[in-house]
Amino acid sequence: xxxxxxxxxxxxxxxxxxxxxxxxxxxxxxxxxxxxxxxxxxxxxxxxxxxxxxxxxxxxxxxxxxxxxxxxxxxxxxxxxxxxxxxxxxxxxxxxxxxxxxxxxxxxxxxxxxxxxxxx
Amino acid sequence: xxxxxxxxxxxxxxxxxxxxxxxxxxxxxxxxxxxxxxxxxxxxxxxxxxxxxxxxxxxxxxxxxxxxxxxxxxxxxxxxxxxxxxxxxxxxxxxxxxxxxxxxxxx
Numbered sequence: 001x002x003x004x005x006x007x008x009x010x011x012x013x014x015x016x017x018x019x020x021x022x023x024x025x026x027x028x029x030x031x032x033x034x035x036x037x038x039x040x041x042x043x044x045x046x047x048x049x050x051x052x053x054x055x056x057x058x059x060x061x062x063x064x065x066x067x068x069x070x071x072x073x074x075x076x077x078x079x080x081x082x083x084x085x086x087x088x089x090x091x092x093x094x095x096x097x098x099x100x101x102x103x104x105x106x107x108x109x110x111x112x113x114x115x116x117x118x119x120x
Numbered sequence: 121x122x123x124x125x126x127x128x129x130x131x132x133x134x135x136x137x138x139x140x141x142x143x144x145x146x147x148x149x150x151x152x153x154x155x156x157x158x159x160x161x162x163x164x165x166x167x168x169x170x171x172x173x174x175x176x177x178x179x180x181x182x183x184x185x186x187x188x189x190x191x192x193x194x195x196x197x198x199x200x201x202x203x204x205x206x207x208x209x210x211x212x213x214x215x216x217x218x219x220x221x222x223x224x225x226x227x
Contacts, residue, residue: 037218047217106151110164
């Protein structure tokens with residue numbers, strides 16, 4: 001069974017750092033395109049970042065230069081390192097498996113999400 | 121930046137047909153996808169590549185495309201269909217974009 005489970009969220013002060021993890025089972029992270037998508041409280045979905053199977057990474061303008069997506073193949077786990085956090089980064093962060101494989105991204109498997117709250 | 125426009129809300133009575141639209145200039149060149157999200161839950165893919173339905177999604181949900189507008193149609197709406205629905209596509213550079221979401225209320 002395909003499953004992704006996020007962890008690492010919590011309360012962090014503005015300017016702080018946090019690393020989110022996404023543990024996958026039922027498929028191999030390194031052979032797939034994997035994305036992070038976030039949702040601010042009461043708001044819509046916002047794509048954050050993607051890592052391709054070949055290792056290329058891309059980011060939304062809102063997080064470029066502050067967030068870094070990566071993976072650990074030995075642990076079959078995806079990460080999102082978030083630095084210089086701002087109040088507007090407060091959201092539930094979802095890990096999602098991209099089924100597009102380069103022909104147009106779309107997300108067939110989502111985790112349950114992990115809440116990041118940036119507040120003093 | 122590129123935007124996908126959805127109506128904030130749609131209301132229908134049980135058994136009727138709900139239509140949720142999503143408009144964007146790049147839609148003639150990019151596929152559209154639809155997600156259903158119920159309160160406190162992660163989104164679920166319900167339509168991919170404009171009109172394809174993943175396994176396990178009821179046949180009453182369907183997608184269509186015409187020019188710069190794509191439509192999610194739910195026929196014979198049931199109470200369990202009440203949820204937020206998001207369209208998703210990409211801009212001309214391939215960057216993923218989501219619509220603002222539509223709250224479907226079953227009266």
